[in-house]
Amino acid sequence: MSFATQSNNLILDDHNDTEFENFWHDLDSEYAVTKDTKIVSFAYQIPRVDLLACLQKFSHRDTLHFYWENCSKQEAVAAWGVTKKDYTEHNSRFSLAQEFVRECFGQIIRKGDSNLAIGKPSVFCSFTFFNDSELSQPFRSGTLFLPRFQIVKKNKNCCLIINFPLSKKQNESRVVKEIKQKLNNINWESLKQLNTNQENSLLSIGREQHQDSDYFKSVVRSALDEIAIDKLSKIVIAHTTEIKSSQPFQTIESLSNLRQLHPDCYIFSTSNGEGQYFIGASPERLISVQNRQLVTDALAGSAPRGTNNTEDLHLANLLLRNRKEKREHKAVSDFMMQRLRSIGLKPQQLPLQLLKLSNIQHLWTPIYAHLPADIEPLEIVDLLHPTPAVAGVSTEIACEKIRHYEKFDRSLYAAPLGWVDYEGNGEFIVGIRSALIDGDRARLYAGAGIVSGSNPHKEFDEIQLKLQSLLKALV
C-alpha cells in the first residue's frame, strides 16, 4: 500500500507513504476479521484511471490480486490486498465458496457513494480445473477473497471501493469522514495511463522454449481410438509450452500487450500472493448474471482468421458448414442446455453464430435463462464446470482420461475465474489461452476438442495458433 501525503496533497507515491499507512494500520488493529467484525465497504467515485496502472502502483508480490478487463465492452475491475479470504476444496468447493460470500456480505456495511451503479463490493474467486489441487501446487482448489481495494471501471465511470474491518473501539462515522477527506485530496493524474517500458519488447530474445509436439499428436491418436470404440464422444486435450526467459516476466506489461492484441477477449490476471501469476486472454464466458438474467456461451469449433476479407469469409463459411466442428460444438450447447434444465431453468439459445477474434474464429451459441432469486451464480458455476468445451463427453470419462494423458497439472487453466457482487450479480470466465508465470518461467496452456474425424496435425496447428498469440504478448 502506498498512498502518501505530499504538500497537503495525498498523492500516490512509493516513497512517502507514512500517513496513510498509519491510518490503515489503525483501522487494521483488529486485523483478523472474525464472524462478528463489521466490514465497512466504502465506495467513492474517482476520475477515470487505467487499472493496470493502479495494479502496477499498489499491488505487490506478496498480496492477492485480481484483474480483468474487456476492452470492447469497456469494462474492467482490479482488486488487491485482502480484507477476508478463504480456500475451499473438493466436491463442495463451490458451495463452501457461496457460504464464504454470504458471510462476507453479511458483515458489510456500505458507506460512501454506495448508490453508484458500478460500486458494488465483490468477492473474487479462482478455482482450479480439478477439485483436488495439491498443496504443493501454486493455486488452491478454490481461492476467495474480499479485497482491501477494488476499482471498477465501466464506460467513462470509475469507482474505488475500500473494504476495511472496523473494531468496536472505532467510531464509524469519524473513520468514514477521515477516509473521505484523504480520498478527496488524491491526485489521480499519475494513474491515467500505464507507463510501459519499450525495452521490454526485446525480452523475447533470450528465451528457451520447450514443447513436445509428438506426444500431443500421439495422445490425439489414442483419444481417437477410444472415441472409435465409444468410450467417449469428445475430449479436450491440452498442451503446454514451457518458456525460460533471460529476465523475469513483466506481468503488467504482458497484460497491457494482451489487451491491445485481444480487445474482444477477457484479459485476466490473478496472483497467489507468493509471486506466481495466472494471466491470459480468454474469449469464453462461463456465466454472467446481471439482475437475474443468466447468459452463458457455448464456444467450441475453431478456424484461423483469413489474411484478407475474401479468405476470412471463406474460412468462416467452411467452419459453419464443417460437420466435425459442428459436432464438437453441439456437444457443448447440448450439455449446457441439459444442465440448466436439470435445475428447472428454461434456457433459450440464440442461433449458431461466429465469434471472430483477432487470431481465430469460433462457433458460438449464446444461451440465456432467467435465474430465480434463490439460485446463486456460484451454483451455476458448479453445475456447468467443466463443460465439454474444456473437458469432454461424458464429463467423468473425459476428466479421467485428461488426468491420464496430460503430463502437467492444469491448475487454473480452463477453470472458472470471476467475481460475485453484493447484489447477487456475478461473472465467470473460463481460464483458457492462459499462462502461469513464475519469475523468469512461464507455462503456456492451450487445448483443442477432439471428436471423431479430428486430425492430429490440424489439432496441433490449432493449439499453435492459440499459443503463439499468447506468447507474442509475454514480455
Ligand SMILES: C=C(O[C@@H]1C=C(C(=O)O)C=C[C@H]1O)C(=O)O
Ligand atoms: C480449450 C480451449 O479452447 C476451447 C476449444 C475450442 C476448439 O477446440 O475448437 C474452442 C474454444 C474453446 O472452447 C483452449 O483454447 O485452450
